[in-house]
Amino acid sequence: MSTIAETTHRRLTHRRMRIDGWRWGGRIFLVFMLLYTALPMIWMLITSIKSGFAAMQFPPQWWPDQPTLDSYQKLLDPQNSVGQDFLRFFWNSLFVSTATTILSVIVAVPAAYAFSRFTFPGRNFLFFAVLLRNMFPAVIFLVPLFILMRAVGLVNTHGSLVLTYLTFGLPLAIWLLKGFYDNIPVQLEQAARIDGATRFQAFLLIVMPLSAPGIIATAIYSFIGAWNEYIYAYTFLSKNEQLTLPVGIQRFFSENTTDFPGLMAASFMMSVPVVVLFLVLQRYFVRALTEGAVKH
Amino acid sequence: MTRISLGRAVLRGTVSTALMVSLMSASALAAPVDLSKWSPEYVRSIAGTQDFDTAGDCGKVTPLDYKGRLTFWYQGVFEGDPDLLRQYYKEFFETFRKTYPNIQLEEQALTYNDLLDKFRTALLGNAAPMAVRLQILGGTEFAAKGYLEPLKPEDVGYSTEDFWPGAMKAVTWEGTTYGIPTNNETMAFIWNADIFKRAGLDPDKAPATWDDVVKYSKQIHDKLGVAGYGLVARKNAGNTPYRFMPQLWAYGGGVFDEATANPTYKEVQLDSPQSKAALQASYDMYVRDKSVPVSALTNQQADNQPLFLAGQLGMMISHPSDYNVMLDLQKKTTGSDKDKAQTVIDNMRYGLIPTGPDGKRAVVFGGSNIHILKPEYVEGGKVDEPAAKAIICMWTSPEWSLKMAYAGSNPGNLNGFKTKWMKERLDSIKFLDVTTSMLPYGIPFPALPQSPEIMNIIIPDMLQNALTGAMSVDQAADDAANKVKALMDGGL
Numbered sequence: 082m083s084t085i086a087e088t089t090h091r092r093l094t095h096r097r098m099r100i101d102g103w104r105w106g107g108r109i110f111l112v113f114m115l116l117y118t119a120l121p122m123i124w125m126l127i128t129s130i131k132s133g134f135a136a137m138q139f140p141p142q143w144w145p146d147q148p149t150l151d152s153y154q155k156l157l158d159p160q161n162s163v164g165q166d167f168l169r170f171f172w173n174s175l176f177v178s179t180a181t182t183i184l185s186v187i188v189a190v191p192a193a194y195a196f197s198r199f200t201f202p203g204r205n206f207l208f209f210a211v212l213l214r215n216m217f218p219a220v221i222f223l224v225p226l227f228i229l230m231r232a233v234g235l236v237n238t239h240g241s242l243v244l245t246y247l248t249f250g251l252p253l254a255i256w257l258l259k260g261f262y263d264n265i266p267v268q269l270e271q272a273a274r275i276d277g278a279t280r281f282q283a284f285l286l287i288v289m290p291l292s293a294p295g296i297i298a299t300a301i302y303s304f305i306g307a308w309n310e311y312i313y314a315y316t317f318l319s320k321n322e323q324l325t326l327p328v329g330i331q332r333f334f335s336e337n338t339t340d341f342p343g344l345m346a347a348s349f350m351m352s353v354p355v356v357v358l359f360l361v362l363q364r365y366f367v368r369a370l371t372e373g374a375v376k377h
Numbered sequence: 378m379t380r381i382s383l384g385r386a387v388l389r390g391t392v393s394t395a396l397m398v399s400l401m402s403a404s405a406l407a408a409p410v411d412l413s414k415w416s417p418e419y420v421r422s423i424a425g426t427q428d429f430d431t432a433g434d435c436g437k438v439t440p441l442d443y444k445g446r447l448t449f450w451y452q453g454v455f456e457g458d459p460d461l462l463r464q465y466y467k468e469f470f471e472t473f474r475k476t477y478p479n480i481q482l483e484e485q486a487l488t489y490n491d492l493l494d495k496f497r498t499a500l501l502g503n504a505a506p507m508a509v510r511l512q513i514l515g516g517t518e519f520a521a522k523g524y525l526e527p528l529k530p531e532d533v534g535y536s537t538e539d540f541w542p543g544a545m546k547a548v549t550w551e552g553t554t555y556g557i558p559t560n561n562e563t564m565a566f567i568w569n570a571d572i573f574k575r576a577g578l579d580p581d582k583a584p585a586t587w588d589d590v591v592k593y594s595k596q597i598h599d600k601l602g603v604a605g606y607g608l609v610a611r612k613n614a615g616n617t618p619y620r621f622m623p624q625l626w627a628y629g630g631g632v633f634d635e636a637t638a639n640p641t642y643k644e645v646q647l648d649s650p651q652s653k654a655a656l657q658a659s660y661d662m663y664v665r666d667k668s669v670p671v672s673a674l675t676n677q678q679a680d681n682q683p684l685f686l687a688g689q690l691g692m693m694i695s696h697p698s699d700y701n702v703m704l705d706l707q708k709k710t711t712g713s714d715k716d717k718a719q720t721v722i723d724n725m726r727y728g729l730i731p732t733g734p735d736g737k738r739a740v741v742f743g744g745s746n747i748h749i750l751k752p753e754y755v756e757g758g759k760v761d762e763p764a765a766k767a768i769i770c771m772w773t774s775p776e777w778s779l780k781m782a783y784a785g786s787n788p789g790n791l792n793g794f795k796t797k798w799m800k801e802r803l804d805s806i807k808f809l810d811v812t813t814s815m816l817p818y819g820i821p822f823p824a825l826p827q828s829p830e831i832m833n834i835i836i837p838d839m840l841q842n843a844l845t846g847a848m849s850v851d852q853a854a855d856d857a858a859n860k861v862k863a864l865m866d867g868g869l
Contacts, residue, residue, distance in 0.1 A: 134706040134718045136684035147712040162467075224501050231502040236756070248838065316498050319450070319485050336489040337616070337678045337695060337785075338457035338702050341576070 118159055122352075129153070129346035136341040169322060170329035174308055175354065177239050181246040181307040182300050185254050189245070190292075191298060193258030194284065198267070206261070211252040215329035219249065219312060227316055230249060241317045242325070248306040254299040261295030262288065299367035307353055326351050387820065408673035415817060416808040422716055426801030431777065432476045433867065435770035438534045438763075441688040443481040445764035448756065450496065451510035452745060453486020457679070459784040460602030469781060473771055480764045483843035490614055490677075493829065500524055504756045508765040510747045510772070512615060512703030513547045514829050515823055519748070520548075521553035521826035526749040526760070529554040533770040537705070539790050543742045547821045549728045556668060556746035557773045558789035560782035563740045564619065564694050564817035566731060571724040572691040577598045587627055590692065590731055591658050591666070598668035606662055607693030608669040609682035610840040616677040618822070618832035620694045621659070621840060626820055628655035628732030632831055632861060635823045637737060642823050647839070648858035654734075656843055656850050663844045674841055686721050697808050698785030700725055744786060747772055787813060827864050835860050 129152055133147040158164035196208050214222075226245055227236070235241040265288055273283040288298075306328050310326040318324055330351065333344035359366065411419075432441065470484060485506065487495055491759050499505045507525070519525050530537050536556075537545060544558035570580035576597040584590045594605025609620045627634045630652030633642040646652055662669045670676060670684060678864050682699060684690035686706070703725065707718035732738045747769050748845035752760045771777055779793035784810060793799060803809055822828050842848040848856060 132706070132710045132714060134686070134710045135714050137686045137706075138714075139684070139687035139689045140715075147710075147714060149711070151709070224498055227498055227502045227504075231504050231756075236502070236504050315491060316495060317498070319504075320483065321485060321493075331488050331491070332453075332455040332486075332680060333457060334488060334490075335455045335457035336452070337699065339679045340456040341683070343456050377577055 092182050092237070125345045125349055129342055129349050131342050133340060133342055136345075144146050147201055152342040153350075155343065156346055156350060165345070166321070166324075166329060166332070167350070170324050171350070173183060173239065173323060174179045174326040174351075177242050177246070177314075178307040180239070180243045180303050181250060182303045184243060184247055185303040186296060186300050189251055189254035189258055190289075190296060192251075193255045194262055194288065196255065196259045197262035213252075214248055215252050222248075223312065223316055236317055237320055237323060239318075239323065242307070242310075242314055245313045245317070246303075246310060250303045250306050254303060257302070258292065258295050261292050265291050294365040297362050301358060301362055301366055304358060308351075308355060391837065417814055420794055420799075420810070420813055421803055423795050424645070424803055425797045427792065427795040428456075429775045429796065431771060431774045432533055432753075435476070436768055438532075438770045439477070439531050439767035440763075441476060442475060442479060443763050443767065445761040446481040447483070447508065447761055447764035447768060448506035449482065449484045449508045449510075449765075449768060450487055450492070450506045452489055452492050452512060455486070457486070457702070459698055460705050461701060462698065462781075462784040465780045465783050469772070469777055472777075473768060474659075476771065477764075477767050480761075480767060482764075487649045489767075490834060491546070500747065500754050503754050503758075505750050505754045505762045507745065507755050508749050508768060509743050511556075512557075513742075513744050513746060514750060514832055515822045516556050516746045517550050518548040518549050518826040518829050520553075524751060524754050525555040526751055526762075527553050527555055528749050528769070530557050532772070533557065533766050535770075535773065535790065539792055541742070541789075541791065541816070543819055544744060544746075544789060546824050547742075548746045548748075549824060550826075556748040557769060559745045559747050559772050559778055560705060560786040560789045561742060561744040561816065561819070562696065562782075562786040563742060563812055563819045564623075564696055564730070565727045565811045565815055566687070566729060567699060568692045568694055568726050568728070569685065569688065569690070569721075569724050570726050571720070572597055572601065572603065572688065574856065576691070580724075581726065583726070584692070584731050585654070587624055587658055591661050593692065594662050594668040595666040598666065603689045603691065604670045604684060605666075605668040605683065605691045607675040607676075607678075607690050608659060608662060609676055609678055609681065610659070610663075610673050611675055611677045611835055612837040612841065613833050614677045614837070615833065616679075617837045617840070619741045619743060620678070621655075621836060622820070622822075623694065624658060625652055625655040625732050626739035627731065627737050628736060629733055629735060630650070630655050632836075633823055636737075636820050640823065642825055645858045646862045647861055648855045651733075653850055653854045656839065656854055659840060660843050660850050664846065666809070674844060688721070694730065696785040697727070697806055697812050700727070700807055701784045725808075727811040729811065730818070738818045739820050740815045740818050742816075742821045744789065744790075773802055787816060796865060825865075827861075830864060831861055835864070 127144065130148045130150060131142065132147065132149055132151070135142055135145050135147070155161055155163045156167045159168060196204065206344045230236050230241040230245075236245070269287050269291070270280075270283040273287050274280065278286065309327060315328045318328065329346050330344065333347060334338045393710070396605060409753050435621060454466050470482070474482060492511065496505065496509060496511070496515070500519070509517070516525070530540055535557075540558050541561055544561050545554065548554055548558065567585050568583060574580040577600065578595075578596065584593050588604055597603060599604035609616050610721035611617055625631065628651045631646045632647055633646060634640045636640065670681070670690065672680065677694070678695060680839055681690060681693050682695070682702070685693055686703060700722075703718065703722050707715060707722060710718050730738060730740050749762065749765045749769070750760060752758050772781065775788065775790050775792035775796050776798070778788040778790040779796050779798050779802070782788050783798070784806065788799075790795065822832055834855050838860070839853045842856060843850050843853035
């Protein structure tokens with residue numbers, strides 16, 4: 082017959098083992114999920130360094146017998162027509178996405194602040210109304226927006242894309258930022274006002290720095306939305322020199338064939354700015370996402 | 378070798394006989410190329426017999442010093458296309474700019490599956506280009522809606538007889554011609570000789586009938602575990618009707634009576650026993666035998682090609698350009714992959730598309746046509762007609778209609794067959810004679826405004842309904858027939 086101490090020890094050991102088991106299970110699950118989510122990227126990279134023929138082999142070559150950087154060379158060579166196009170599309174995308182991001186932040190910051198701090202007639206209605214645009218599929222607005230852009234002479238300009246992207250980027254940006262401002266104690270602003278700051282100064286010097294993670298998260302969100310958008314870019318732009326990357330990448334598909342390594346190399350290059358942006362700013366993004374979890 | 382020669386001889390004999398019969402009633406007997414004699418040998422005999430002065434001919438339509446501006450959209454050739462074809466497209470636009478230095482050309486290449494939708498949206502916003510080159514399926518829709526200016530070969534210095542009668546049908550709506558064919562494509566049946574051999578089939582003999590295709594597909598799948606036939610059933614992709622309609626027509630079916638000499642498009646025949654037999658063949662391959670790629674419901678031809686090149690697919694329908702694509706891939710490959718690619722090339726075989734149970738052979742008479750828009754639908758409300766005619770004259774000339782179709786198709790202008798480039802092409806592009814031989818079996822899609830909806834939506838829907846088991850073969854065919862009837866009555 083075992084003593085109480087032995088029984089307790091056995092129970093504790095058993096419990097520890099169970100906890101360790103769960104921990105290991107969790108780790109294995111995380112590794113599996115990591116592989117699951119990273120595999121498309123890894124496969125994209127591997128395919129991009131294959132020759133066109135090797136990319137079509139079955140069973141697939143997990144690592145190419147003759148890796149080649151031909152596809153990247155072609156894309157980055159400004160002397161080559163593919164490279165010229167790709168670099169131009171890249172800069173066009175960068176311009177459109179950056180412009181969308183900047184405008185989105187400039188408009189969303191005061192709008193969200195106003196919704197958070199001021200009471201005015203119809204505030205709640207307006208706050209919900211800004212989201213209406215995002216409740217319908219983008220394709221519904223395609224023809225009306227095209228006709229509208231045509232009427233104001235914006236078809237075949239990047240301005241048409243920036244304005245359109247704002248229509249679906251802004252509502253979420255306003256909602257995101259409003260939640261953020263709600264969590265910044267209004268007393269901080271009041272203290273600043275007592276110290277002699279104007280409302281604008283209090284906003285600029287107190288609220289803005291505290292809401293930086295939210296603003297950055299909003300900016301990342303706007304940038305990614307604009308960077309990846311295809312259908313409006315495809316419809317609104319008809320000049321080769323204006324096309325953006327998602328439209329340009331379609332050129333690796335032909336009627337009966339696809340240049341898979343070229344497509345994968347271009348896709349990889351396209352994902353680089355977003356990944357870099359996210360890596361650099363991820364701590365702000367994570368803070369923005371978790372900020373609302375604990376009430377100040 | 379003997380087998381190949383024998384096969385070729387049979388092919389030539391079959392083609393010549395079929396041509397004689399099918400073309401005797403054609404109105405094109407007075408054409409500059411004698412269609413009644415059409416055969417691979419005849420094509421070879423006329424190739425390289427005539428020189429053409431493209432700039433001189435087009436200068437008579439639009440003076441070479443004409444000053445103007447033109448916006449132009451077309452289905453472009455891109456990275457996956459054979460290098461040869463991309464080079465010719467580049468040269469065409471360079472030559473046009475040199476020939477007409479005072480025409481400011483703004484051309485836009487669009488991808489195959491997106492061109493029609495983008496064009497439709499642009500039309501709704503009155504922002505279309507002045508001229509457009511559309512796949513054959515699109516022209517009638519836009520002509521019937523009143524978007525296109527009447528345009529016939531005579532308007533750009535050619536004769537209607539310079540073009541295939543079947544191709545001219547596709548640009549004619551209610552007696553008026555609205556465009557000019559730039560190229561005419563007919564595909565061929567392609568198989569992998571090595572797969573045939575390993576599956577116990579004759580490596581140098583194509584399946585004679587569609588019933589054989591079903592049988593061969595099963596045999597290949599059962600013996601080797603790879604897909605037999607490259608079925609394509611993706612919705613809203615031009616590749617689907619281009620591969621299913623030859624099967625439907627061969628079994629004696631049709632959407633209407635488009636496979637007859639003088640179609641009226643009055644009676645819907647998608648629910649006929651013959652049409653159902655064709656659908657049953659696809660069902661047998663996909664559902665019963667599971668001998669086609671399981672991804673056929675989302676595949677288009679661009680997905681079949683890698684399977685074929687990887688030795689995972691025994692048979693498919695496609696262009697001679699597939700052979701050129703393979704040559705390009707091999708050229709850009711190194712090491713052991715080069716030898717593997719060579720093996721694929723050595724095993725590629727082209728033959729006539731199989732017949733139905735009654736010996737009917739059919740292929741879609743495809744290609745593209747070029748059109749001029751009415752000013753009210755064009756950005757700026759103005760169409761520079763002389764500038765549009767200049768590019769149309771050049772593209773549809775014997776020289777450029779041949780060069781722009783070099784690797785995968787046939788020239789729209791029949792005189793293209795007489796150029797030195799045709800001779801060069803016959804010598805350098807293997808299997809070209811097979812697809813050229815399919816031309817007389819070509820059946821144009823019904824020249825109706827509803828055709829894009831029928832071919833790109835209703836036909837693939839019918840296939841998907843049957844292949845997914847959502848409906849039986851009979852129900853799917855009846856449902857499709859009803860949808861076509863409703864569409865023709867102004868519904869849907």
